[in-house]
Amino acid sequence: MLQKLSELFSAQRAPAGYRPGVTLGHLQRNLGLASFERVTPTLAQVCLGDGGLQLEITERTESQLLMHLVMTEFVLRVPASREGMARFELHHGGAVRRSGIRCRQRAGDAGLLAELQAGLQADNSLHQALMPLDFKRLRIDLQERQWCVRLEHMGGSEVVNRMPAFRRYIALSGEQRNHLLAALAGLQRVLLIL
Secondary structure (H helix, E strand, C coil), rough: HHHHHHHHHHCCCCCCCCCCCHHHHHHHHHHHCCCCCEEECCEEEEEEECCEEEEEEEEEEEECCCCEEEEEECCCEEEEEEEEEEEEEEEECCCCCCCCEEEEEEECCCCHHHHHHHHHHCHHHHHHHHHHCCCCEEEEEEEEEEEEEEEECCCCCCCCCCCCEEEEECCCCCCHHHHHHHHHHHHHHHHCCC
């Protein structure tokens, strides 16, 4: 009986009512990219421009009490010129109005934080793309010789409630789409020179 209860409340179980790939399909229409290629129902690859920006888009769930969220995460991998391990989180500064981009180091060499902050501040077009971007999470990891950027936008996600029963997709607007792609391109530019 304990085994059954454990499986019932396990984090690895998909929530009831979860439809793999549906949210990713909505996002595909919002992005409107010809190079959107489904690898699995919950994973897609996108190549922008002339192969300069390659992204993975993954769909993941987060269970709440009587509801679950389906979020899409944009993953960008950039080769690093250095060996090491570090983890950074970026977020907007300011309680009421956005006053800038703040970078917090969670692990790794403290010298990398200063370099990353300098690179973010030096790239004006990246700053202009990140400020209006409505992201929920933005994490940058350095592992071995590769940077990995994980950006979770507030749009391109779905809220599914069981009581009362409803399902709502939060669309990624055209303006947010442009800021998102510009921010990812800018992050790739900055990380290539670090």
